[in-house]
Amino acid sequence: MDFYIGLAQIIGVHTLLGLSAYCVLLTGQVSLAQAGFFAIGAYVAGMLTVLAQWPLIPALVAAAIVAGAMACAVGFPALRVKGLMLVVATIAFGEAVRLFFFNFTYQLERGELRIGPHGGEGFRQIRYFPEHGWSTLDVMLFIWAVVVMVMALLWWMDRSRAGAVLRAVGDDELAAQSTGINITAVKVSAMTIGGVIAGLGGGLFAHYTTHIEHVQFGVVLATFAIAYPILGGLSSVFGTLMAVVFIQGFLIEGLRFMGDWRNLLFGGLIVLAMNMRPHGLLDAGTLLAVRRLIFRGKERANA
Amino acid sequence: MDLLDLIDTVQSVADGVLFGATYALLGIGFTLIFGVMYKINLAYAAASIGAAYASLLILAGVKAQPILVFLAAAGCGGIIGWLIYLVGFRFIPLANPLATLMSTVGLLLLIDEIIVHTTAGVPLNYPALFADVIIRAGPFNLRGDLLFVFALGCLCMVVLLLMLYRTQLGLATRAVSQQPVAAQLCGISITAVNALTFIVTGFLGGIAGAMIGAAIGMLSPLLSLPLTVKGLIVTVIGGLGSIPGAIIAGLVVGGLENVFQFFRGVSERDLYVMLLLFAFLVFRPRGLFASPHVGD
Amino acid sequence: MLKGYAALAALGAIAAFGLAAPASAQERTVKITGFGAKSGVVRVFGINSEAALKAAAEQINNAGGVTLGDGSKAKFVIEFLDDRCNAEEGISVVRRIASTDAFVAVGPTCSNVAESLFGILQKKVGDTSDSGLQFPIIADVAAKGGLAKISEWAFRNVPSEFEMYKSLFAWLKTQHPQLKTIYGGVEKDFAHSNATFGVMKAQAEANGLQILGQGEWLLADTTFSTQVREMRRANADIVAISAHPFTTCGVLKEMDRQGVKPKLLIGLTSSSSIETLQGCAKQAEGIIIPTSFAPVTPEATKAAEQVAKFGGSADLHSAAAYEIMFILKDVIEQQKIMAKPDTVAADRDKMRQGLAALKETNGLLGKVGRTADREAIKPFLYVHAKDGSWQVLYKPAS
Numbered sequence: 003m004d005f006y007i008g009l010a011q012i013i014g015v016h017t018l019l020g021l022s023a024y025c026v027l028l029t030g031q032v033s034l035a036q037a038g039f040f041a042i043g044a045y046v047a048g049m050l051t052v053l054a055q056w057p058l059i060p061a062l063v064a065a066a067i068v069a070g071a072m073a074c075a076v077g078f079p080a081l082r083v084k085g086l087m088l089v090v091a092t093i094a095f096g097e098a099v100r101l102f103f104f105n106f107t108y109q110l111e112r113g114e115l116r117i118g119p120h121g122g123e124g125f126r127q128i129r130y131f132p133e134h135g136w137s138t139l140d141v142m143l144f145i146w147a148v149v150v151m152v153m154a155l156l157w158w159m160d161r162s163r164a165g166a167v168l169r170a171v172g173d174d175e176l177a178a179q180s181t182g183i184n185i186t187a188v189k190v191s192a193m194t195i196g197g198v199i200a201g202l203g204g205g206l207f208a209h210y211t212t213h214i215e216h217v218q219f220g221v222v223l224a225t226f227a228i229a230y231p232i233l234g235g236l237s238s239v240f241g242t243l244m245a246v247v248f249i250q251g252f253l254i255e256g257l258r259f260m261g262d263w264r265n266l267l268f269g270g271l272i273v274l275a276m277n278m279r280p281h282g283l284l285d286a287g288t289l290l291a292v293r294r295l296i297f298r299g300k301e302r303a304n305a
Numbered sequence: 306m307d308l309l310d311l312i313d314t315v316q317s318v319a320d321g322v323l324f325g326a327t328y329a330l331l332g333i334g335f336t337l338i339f340g341v342m343y344k345i346n347l348a349y350a351a352a353s354i355g356a357a358y359a360s361l362l363i364l365a366g367v368k369a370q371p372i373l374v375f376l377a378a379a380g381c382g383g384i385i386g387w388l389i390y391l392v393g394f395r396f397i398p399l400a401n402p403l404a405t406l407m408s409t410v411g412l413l414l415l416i417d418e419i420i421v422h423t424t425a426g427v428p429l430n431y432p433a434l435f436a437d438v439i440i441r442a443g444p445f446n447l448r449g450d451l452l453f454v455f456a457l458g459c460l461c462m463v464v465l466l467l468m469l470y471r472t473q474l475g476l477a478t479r480a481v482s483q484q485p486v487a488a489q490l491c492g493i494s495i496t497a498v499n500a501l502t503f504i505v506t507g508f509l510g511g512i513a514g515a516m517i518g519a520a521i522g523m524l525s526p527l528l529s530l531p532l533t534v535k536g537l538i539v540t541v542i543g544g545l546g547s548i549p550g551a552i553i554a555g556l557v558v559g560g561l562e563n564v565f566q567f568f569r570g571v572s573e574r575d576l577y578v579m580l581l582l583f584a585f586l587v588f589r590p591r592g593l594f595a596s597p598h599v600g601d
Numbered sequence: 602m603l604k605g606y607a608a609l610a611a612l613g614a615i616a617a618f619g620l621a622a623p624a625s626a627q628e629r630t631v632k633i634t635g636f637g638a639k640s641g642v643v644r645v646f647g648i649n650s651e652a653a654l655k656a657a658a659e660q661i662n663n664a665g666g667v668t669l670g671d672g673s674k675a676k677f678v679i680e681f682l683d684d685r686c687n688a689e690e691g692i693s694v695v696r697r698i699a700s701t702d703a704f705v706a707v708g709p710t711c712s713n714v715a716e717s718l719f720g721i722l723q724k725k726v727g728d729t730s731d732s733g734l735q736f737p738i739i740a741d742v743a744a745k746g747g748l749a750k751i752s753e754w755a756f757r758n759v760p761s762e763f764e765m766y767k768s769l770f771a772w773l774k775t776q777h778p779q780l781k782t783i784y785g786g787v788e789k790d791f792a793h794s795n796a797t798f799g800v801m802k803a804q805a806e807a808n809g810l811q812i813l814g815q816g817e818w819l820l821a822d823t824t825f826s827t828q829v830r831e832m833r834r835a836n837a838d839i840v841a842i843s844a845h846p847f848t849t850c851g852v853l854k855e856m857d858r859q860g861v862k863p864k865l866l867i868g869l870t871s872s873s874s875i876e877t878l879q880g881c882a883k884q885a886e887g888i889i890i891p892t893s894f895a896p897v898t899p900e901a902t903k904a905a906e907q908v909a910k911f912g913g914s915a916d917l918h919s920a921a922a923y924e925i926m927f928i929l930k931d932v933i934e935q936q937k938i939m940a941k942p943d944t945v946a947a948d949r950d951k952m953r954q955g956l957a958a959l960k961e962t963n964g965l966l967g968k969v970g971r972t973a974d975r976e977a978i979k980p981f982l983y984v985h986a987k988d989g990s991w992q993v994l995y996k997p998a999s
Contacts, residue, residue, distance in 0.1 A: 004696050005696040005700040008696040032403070079586070079587060082590055083586055085343075085402075086537075086540075087586065087590065089345065089406075089537070090538060090540070090541045091541075091582070091583070091586050094538065097575065101579070104572065122790050122791075122795055127720060132721065140732075211688045211717040211721075212716075212717055213717040215792075217713065220530075222530070229407060232404070258683075261683075265418045265422075266418050269411045269418060270415055272414070273411035273412055276393075276407045277396050277408065280397050280401045313830065316826070317826070418640070421642070421644050425645045425648060426642040426643060427879065428850065428876060429880075430879065439858060448858065521851060522850070522854050523851070526642050527847060528823070563824070566827055567827050571817045571818050571822070571828075
């Protein structure tokens with residue numbers, strides 16, 4: 003049972019990572035910098051609970067704010083580049099953050115131990131959860147409370163004017179601009195929201211793995227971050243959730259019985275998925291079909 | 306800064322520029338695909354290394370001349386390039402850049418895993434030509450094998466430019482990249498041109514992989530990810546879609562990388578490369594040579 | 602029709618008896634799950650560990666198996682799970698193992714996975730306010746210093762780099778008193794090489810060597826000309842390289858190119874494997890590395906053969922896994938572990954107690970001591986690369 007709860011924890015945190023990229027992808031920006039904001043959230047939250055002895059929730063909020071602020075700062079120069087150049091610029095930013103933490107050492111003496119981030123060796127013993135007696139179930143419920151909150155926010159935003167504005171900018175910038183939408187504000191806001199969500203995810207990540215180091219926040223994690231919304235489809239937040247469940251639950255844990263073949267199938271199935279469903283698992287068509295199924299019998303105007 | 310430091314700096318730059326020829330080859334591959342199809346092939350560097358591994362596998366039992374191994378790598382590169390096109394691009398609607406991005410990510414993971422599974426992740430020796438030759442020019446040393454890599458890289462670039470500007474295929478490729486609809490109206494098959502572009506860049510990638518293996522003396526699965534990042538950076542600095550840009554950017558990045566390392570040490574070296582990229586994005590976003598046929 | 606039912610019932614009865622009879626003489630098995638990296642550049646470690654665990658299990662099974670608490674004999678069955686050198690996956694794998702009847706797990710390969718994994722374990726036994734996992738884990742490969750200290754449920758059977766290099770430098774001083782200077786090289790972004798380099802430097806200084814400088818590079822670096830040029834200028838008597846085979850070979854090849862020929866070469870423990878020889882046997886000629894495994898005793902030679910039978914190769918890392926199986930057998934028998942579905946929690950406690958109480962275990966090179974913070978003090982020897990293979994240079998008296 004513990005195993006499934008642990009898996010649910012992982013799915014929750016990765017959903018946050020995916021949602022942070024989803025936000026930014028809605029506006030048409032492919033950002034591989036989310037792993038960088040994730041890392042910032044992780045280190046800030048870890049340092050606050052371990053070094054400054056803050057309680058968890060304020061630490062997470064602070065982590066989210068710092069990550070969001072960083073994202074805002076990145077959002078402005080990111081406006082100047084589009085397409086492949088943005089991809090490369092965000093990869094470079096993510097790597098720059100990782101390299102910063104590779105060189106970052108800030109340790110305090112606690113009795114005979116030295117605690118805190120230690121450059122290449124990472125930041126160990128972020129044991130807030132076990133020290134405060136949180137069981138695996140407690141942690142999972144907490145993580146999912148955050149995830150549900152974020153998903154609810156995003157889903158509500160999607161149904162409101164803000165969501166339409168975001169998608170308009172993503173679909174056709176020129177047309178959006180000509181209706182009076184402030185592109186700069188929209189793109190930077192999306193980037194900031196993405197940063198906040200990634201910061202929350204990172205903070206939770208640091209606490210449930212108890213040890214973070216620069217290597218974990220590299221290009222691979224950044225790629226997973228955009229893989230979730232792309233594979234899941236940009237039509238709905240649930241697409242990202244489905245993609246996380248597919249990758250973490252099915253590909254990584256479910257295929258374990260295949261032994262060595264699992265890793266080969268990993269890449270192969272992603273390629274297959276993109277060929278068969280280029281708009282993602284939950285694309286607009288599927289979403290419509292699902293909606294019709296749920297609201298069968300009710301008269302619904304065309305979506 | 307005394308004379309010794311000056312000599313060291315120049316030596317660092319020279320070493321870096323020679324190795325930068327390999328980055329240039331990778332940059333050309335990325336930029337060509339982007340120039341023609343407006344898509345990124347993230348699996349390109351991994352495919353190049355994969356082609357080098359494949360050449361080792363094919364000629365495993367035979368004690369082959371290094372030149373044969375390089376040619377085998379080029380051939381394998383071409384085949385892998387075509388396979389990547391088939392599996393990652395052919396059946397995905399062109400208007401869907403995100404899907405092809407993800408499919409190439411999947412291919413990157415797949416190629417890496419295939420390499421790891423067949424070799425158990427252990428580094429393999431790669432043959433080099435002129436490995437024992439060191440040219441001493443005054444206080445400077447120039448590695449013979451790196452000079453060969455550099456020369457071969459330059460040769461490839463010249464051949465590629467000739468192909469693009471002097472052959473029918475090149476004409477068709479440029480036509481498709483500039484005006485796909487008009488090209489189709491002239492009877493040029495877009496799928497054929499795209500496939501051929503992948504094969505040609507795959508060929509080039511195979512040579513790049515072989516050159517990288519020869520320059521380092523070994524192949525390792527560790528190489529694919531850092532090379533992908535460097536290749537992309539070179540592509541952007543050089544200007545998307547511009548081949549001369551990729552060449553110069555590759556050499557520049559190679560040289561500067563070594564200079565950064567010489568002055569600031571290895572922990573900060575990559576940070577400075579990123580800052581270099583950011584500087585270009587801020588001051589010269591279209592790269593060194595803005596290409597005329599890039600739609601953005 | 603009644604006849605048909607009667608026949609069926611008769612058949613059923615016979616079947617029931619038939620099944621019941623062998624049940625009492627049925628073989629019991631104890632499943633031991635190992636886990637480690639079978640993906641990426643570290644795949645070879647996972648392959649070797651798995652082969653070593655299986656080889657040791659076969660040896661034990663052929664000798665009759667392990668005696669459980671109720672007196673019955675059981676055979677070991679080995680399962681190996683891949684954690685891809687990823688902390689989250691490592692935690693997930695251990696949770697998976699902990700939800701079965703397992704009472705111990707062997708692994709991980711990567712030190713970063715061990716950091717996270719040991720971090721989620723209960724820190725102190727009996728601390729009810731600590732909700733950490735209560736499951737004993739014994740590591741075969743993860744070699745970064747001081748990891749077992751993290752939790753009282755964490756144990757390791759890895760060599761102490763500190764002891765090995767301390768002994769090596771002291772011995773080198775007696776053998777080569779005329780060598781006075783040393784230049785170092787380190788892979789900075791890998792925790793293991795970085796930490797061991799610190800040990801190398803400290804021991805060099807403690808033995809009167811003057812450190813002339815150090816070259817630094819990253820795990821995936823491909824050019825070392827700048828670092829080796831500095832090395833050449835320093836012209837030290839000894840060069841010590843703390844890096845894994847890929848970059849060690851890169852540096853050695855560059856040294857060969859630039860004509861840097863120190864009087865003595867010292868390497869990192871993990872580089873005393875076939876990888877280094879496959880990559881640069883010629884340039885690595887003469888490099889001295891301390892290791893806790895070499896086929897110098899009859900047990901070690903036999904173990905090497907057995908591990909090769911299962912598709913792996915025996916080196917200091919997989920030898921640790923091999924030894925662990927025998928340690929587990931001893932603890933199971935000493936603590937009278939029952940290995941039944943209803944004794945799982947008790948078995949885990951017993952395993953932890955048993956492992957913690959060990960003062961000494963059997964290693965392939967001799968007796969292995971155990972420390973209070975659950976680490977191992979393994980006998981070691983020095984090997985050097987000669988004619989394309991690793992040969993024993995010197996075996997210090999224990």
